Amino acid sequence: MDNRPTGRRRFLKNGVALARFGLAGLAIGGARSARGQTNGSETAAASPKDLRAYGERSRFETSARTYVSGEPNTYAPIQDYDGIITPSSLHYVFTRGITPMDIDPREHRLLIHGMVDRPLIFTMDDLKRFPAVSRIHFIECVANTAPTRGRANYETVQERFGKSSCSEWTGVPLSTVLKECGVKKGASWLLAESADKIRHSMSITMEKAMDDALLAYGQNGEAVRPDQGYPLRLLVPGWEGVRNVKWLSRIQVGDTPFMTHIEIGTNASLRKDGKARWFNLEMGPKSVITRPSGGQRLLDKGFHEITGLAWSGGGAIRKVEVSTDGGRTWNDAQLQEPVLRIAHTRFRFPWKWNGEEAVLQSRCTDERGIVQPSLVEFANIWGVKPDYFRTTTNSVIHFNPIQPWKVTREGSVKNVIWEV
Amino acid sequence: MSFGKSDFILLLMTLVPLTVLAQSPVYNLGRSPTADDSRAMGSFVDLSGKDLPPGRGTAIEGAKIFAQKCAACHGLDAEGTRAGPRLVGGKGTIGTADPVRTIGSFWPFSTPIWNTINRSMPAGQAGSLKPDEVYALTAFILYRNDLIKEGDVIDAKTLPKVQMPNRDGFTPARLEDINRMRCRVGTCP
Numbered sequence: 001m002d003n004r005p006t007g008r009r010r011f012l013k014n015g016v017a018l019a020r021f022g023l024a025g026l027a028i029g030g031a032r033s034a035r036g037q038t039n040g041s042e043t044a045a046a047s048p049k050d051l052r053a054y055g056e057r058s059r060f061e062t063s064a065r066t067y068v069s070g071e072p073n074t075y076a077p078i079q080d081y082d083g084i085i086t087p088s089s090l091h092y093v094f095t096r097g098i099t100p101m102d103i104d105p106r107e108h109r110l111l112i113h114g115m116v117d118r119p120l121i122f123t124m125d126d127l128k129r130f131p132a133v134s135r136i137h138f139i140e141c142v143a144n145t146a147p148t149r150g151r152a153n154y155e156t157v158q159e160r161f162g163k164s165s166c167s168e169w170t171g172v173p174l175s176t177v178l179k180e181c182g183v184k185k186g187a188s189w190l191l192a193e194s195a196d197k198i199r200h201s202m203s204i205t206m207e208k209a210m211d212d213a214l215l216a217y218g219q220n221g222e223a224v225r226p227d228q229g230y231p232l233r234l235l236v237p238g239w240e241g242v243r244n245v246k247w248l249s250r251i252q253v254g255d256t257p258f259m260t261h262i263e264i265g266t267n268a269s270l271r272k273d274g275k276a277r278w279f280n281l282e283m284g285p286k287s288v289i290t291r292p293s294g295g296q297r298l299l300d301k302g303f304h305e306i307t308g309l310a311w312s313g314g315g316a317i318r319k320v321e322v323s324t325d326g327g328r329t330w331n332d333a334q335l336q337e338p339v340l341r342i343a344h345t346r347f348r349f350p351w352k353w354n355g356e357e358a359v360l361q362s363r364c365t366d367e368r369g370i371v372q373p374s375l376v377e378f379a380n381i382w383g384v385k386p387d388y389f390r391t392t393t394n395s396v397i398h399f400n401p402i403q404p405w406k407v408t409r410e411g412s413v414k415n416v417i418w419e420v
Numbered sequence: 421m422s423f424g425k426s427d428f429i430l431l432l433m434t435l436v437p438l439t440v441l442a443q444s445p446v447y448n449l450g451r452s453p454t455a456d457d458s459r460a461m462g463s464f465v466d467l468s469g470k471d472l473p474p475g476r477g478t479a480i481e482g483a484k485i486f487a488q489k490c491a492a493c494h495g496l497d498a499e500g501t502r503a504g505p506r507l508v509g510g511k512g513t514i515g516t517a518d519p520v521r522t523i524g525s526f527w528p529f530s531t532p533i534w535n536t537i538n539r540s541m542p543a544g545q546a547g548s549l550k551p552d553e554v555y556a557l558t559a560f561i562l563y564r565n566d567l568i569k570e571g572d573v574i575d576a577k578t579l580p581k582v583q584m585p586n587r588d589g590f591t592p593a594r595l596e597d598i599n600r601m602r603c604r605v606g607t608c609p
Contacts, residue, residue, distance in 0.1 A: 097503075111453060111461045120450035121457060129449055180445045188599060191464055198540040199547075201464070205599040250461055256595050258464050261536045264527050265505075268590065274515030275591045276526075279598045393518045 065090055066158060071097050072227075075162030079290045081309065083336075084136070084344040086165035088220045093227045094141045094163055094241065098196045101247045105231035110215070114190070114253035117182030124231050127215060130172035135214065136343045138311045140164035140283050141241040142267060142397040147389040147417075155415050157293035160403065164286075164311065166344035169235050170218025175210045183253060191258040192234045195249035202243040203257040204236055205281075212237050215248065238313030238342040239281050242267065266395055272383055283313035285372045286400040287320055287347070287364035298353055298411035306333075306349040312366035317345040319365040324351055326359035326404065327374070333362065341367075353407065359416065361404040375401040375417060390418055462539065462547060467595075469531045469580035476575040477556025479563030485553050486560050489542050498564055504543075508564045514586060524565025528590055530582040533558045555579070 065074035076092035093100070105124045113119035144163035154160060183206065190209055193201035204213065214235040217224055224230045229246025236243045242262060257263065257279065268276035287310035292298055306324075310317045316339055321330040333347040347362065363372045378401040379386045389396055406416040453461070465471045487496065493504030500506030510520030519526075523533060538554045540546050549557070559574035567582055568574070574582075592598060 111457065113453065113458065113461075113463070118445065119453050119458070121453045122450040126449040130447060176447075180447060180449065182445075193539075197544045197546060201539065207599065252463055254464075254466060256466060257598055258535075259467060259529055259532045261527075261532060261540075264529065264532055264590075265521055268526075270514065270519055270521070272515070272517070274589060276589055278590050388517070391517070395521075 063090065065092070066162070068094075071095075072099050073097075075158050076165050077158050078161050078164065078288075078309065079157045079293050079296070081290065081344075084166055084309070084338075084340075084346050085220060086167060086344075088167065088222070088225050088228070091165040091167065091219075091225065091228055092141065092163045094143070095196075095227075095246070096200070098198065098200065100227040101196055101230075102226060103195065103231055103247060108195070108231050108249070110232060110249060110251070112177065112181045112251045112253070114251075115184040115187035115255065116178075116253050117184060118180075120181050122177070124217065127172055127177070127232065128217065130176055132170055132172055132218075133214070134168055134170040134218065135212075135235075135237070136166065136168045136338075136340050137235060137237045138164055138166040138342065138344050139235075139241045139244050140286075140311070140313075142280075142283075143395075144241075145286070145399050145403070146396055147399055156295035157288060157290050157403075158295075160294070160415065161288045161290075163241070164309075164344070166311070167219050168221065169214060169216040169224075171214045171216035171232075171235065174213040174215055174234070177215060178209060178253075181253075186255050187253045188255050189257050190254065191250075191252040191260075192243070192245040192248055193250040193252070194229075194245050195247040200245060201250075201258070201260050202245055203260065203263060203279075204234075204239070204243055206253075208236060208239065208281075238283060238315075240267070240283060243281070267397060269397060270394055272388075280398050283311075284398060284400045285312035285314065285317070285364050285366045285370050286310070287317075287362045287372055288403045289322070289360050289362050289405060292360065292407060292413045293405050294413055294415040296413045298407060298413070300411075301353050301355040304351050304353055306351045306360060308347055308362055309344045310347055310362070310364035311342070311344050312364070312370070313342060314370060315367040316341045316343075317364050318367050318369075320345070320347040320362055321364075322347075322349040322360070322362050324358050324360050327361060327402075330363070355409065357409055358407045359404050360407065361402050363402045373401055377401070386418070464535050464539065465531055467529050467531050467580070469534075469576060472531075472534065472576035472579065473551045474576065475551030475555050476573050477552050477554075477559050478573055479556075479559045479568070479570045481552075482556035482558070482560025482563075485557055489549075490557070493543065498561070507561055511566075511585075514589060522565070523561055524567060524585070526586050526589070528584050528587045530558075530562070530579055530584055533561055534579060 063077045063080035065076055067074055072093060072095055074093045076086060076090050108124055110122045141163035145160050188206050189203050190206060191201050191203055193199050216233050216235045217231055219225060219228055224233055232248045234245045234248050263278060268278040269280050270276040287308060289306055289308040291307050298304060306322055310320045320333040320335060322333045323330045333349040336346040336348060339345050365371045375386045404416050406414045493501060494507055495501050498507040499509065507523055510522040510525030513520045514525055534554060537557050555574045558579060559568065562568045562582060563570050
């Protein structure tokens with residue numbers, strides 16, 4: 001007999017662990033069955049305006065989201081972001097006209113059904129009992145930087161790039177919960193559906209669901225904000241923002257894409273040949289200089305740090321280059337740690353302004369070696385002239401060309417994407 | 421070769437976890453939905469329409485319901501307002517510089533019309549329409565896009581058979597190729 005633990009001893013050990021697990025489950029289960037109870041400790045109710053209980057920023061700070069006319073949608077002040085985390089209060093909101101839901105988490109349910117062995121309904125308390133993870137990821141709207149939207153006010157980085165934000169998300173991996181339901185052989189797609197007033201729904205592949213999708217209930221160390229899907233949203237890292245379904249209440253498992261009206265309508269990328277490229281699932285590499293940027297003003301000659309953000313749905317950012325002479329020469333910017341997969345990455349570049357006109361721009365390369373295209377390269381992919389994007393009424397999404405800003409002799413900064 | 425007791429235990433120990441645990445829930449959280457839960461939550465039908473419920477409707481019936489429940493957002497003529505998208509027209513515009521995407525000019529399949537109306541409409545009262553009403557509204561949209569005649573019955577059998585003009589307007593064409601796409605970024609040709 002060797003010295004390894006015997007199978008019996010191993011079995012007993014596991015048995016003890018399972019028994020303890022079961023008991024713990026019972027203990028918490030008791031609290032859970034009493035409707036309205038949570039696992040958290042009871043705290044004295046604090047008035048919402050009690051700043052000792054829940055703080056506020058300085059009254060001198062004015063950075064804010066801006067409204068998109070007539071809708072609950074807002075652009076995030078990306079020019080004011082520091083580091084890589086977007087404050088939850090400033091995360092962009094783009095909900096296709098849907099007013100954020102006001103959901104009591106005690107009433108909220110998630111149903112998983114379709115091609116599974118065991119359809120299951122989960123309460124929020126159920127979901128919070130699964131082993132959890134926290135991950136830092138950006139979410140970007142497919143219409144971010146789109147050339148055909150809001151052309152009248154299209155000068156600032158907030159209006160152009162303010163539909164990308166980055167948070168630390170906490171939740172249970174979707175794979176864990178799907179395995180609990182037992183995915184049937186042949187299931188290859190799932191539909192994620194919201195509890196909102198039009199039950200917004202989108203397809204994602206089983207491969208992605210089993211890879212890194214998250215049922216998220218936490219954002220930057222507290223509950224997901226109502227305008228981000230409280231109490232539960234789907235996180236599909238690096239994929240189109242519209243697939244990160246908020247107020248998530250139903251997942252249907254199937255064997256084909258579900259062909260929601262968005263997938264076969266506005267979000268198919270329609271090209272000049274009349275063929276639409278549909279299911280452009282992943283967001284491409286993108287970067288932008290956020291300071292200085294359109295609408296800002298340099299007060300003095302001399303030293304200015306150029307800074308901005310880069311991100312890619314395909315993984316980590318490997319390189320960001322900056323040009324201060326309209327793209328004639330490029331130099332590597334410094335990437336600030338941490339440089340994370342599928343997250344905003346902060347870059348910095350020292351610059352001395354000599355008071356002359358200058359065109360500043362950045363381009364990034366992701367871990368797969370995919371380089372952010374110039375406008376001309378992007379137009380070539382589409383088989384059109386660059387001017388097409390300025391004039392067409394076609395909906396152009398996944399628009400990620402290099403963004404140039406011109407600094408004039410007076411120090412004002414302008415969007416010159418169409419002039420290069 | 422003899423098969424001893426220890427061999428049998430060994431066999432059990434290797435097989436039992438593999439066969440039982442692989443298919444069993446690990447955490448035992450959540451509960452099974454009741455028939456009422458499933459009905460209340462509803463579901464999408466697939467492109468074949470095999471799970472479409474009983475019921476029927478025509479464009480004539482649909483026109484009345486549309487005027488009552490849909491026109492406020494989509495307009496009386498279904499040509500859209502600020503509150504809701506245009507649902508008709510756009511024929512022949514898809515390959516031009518100013519394409520007008522509607523159900524008739526752009527959508528490749530007919531069953532998504534059912535899903536969209538049944539699951540999502542009317543906004544704010546999603547799920548309130550009965551199957552007959554959903555079939556009738558579907559028929560109305562198809563008729564107003566010149567895809568069926570005004571008196572044609574739309575039901576579980578006829579809806580999946582309606583041919584959509586832009587069926588071949590999408591790349592990749594085969595559904596099974598969509599999740600094999602590796603080149604997913606917006607910059608890909």
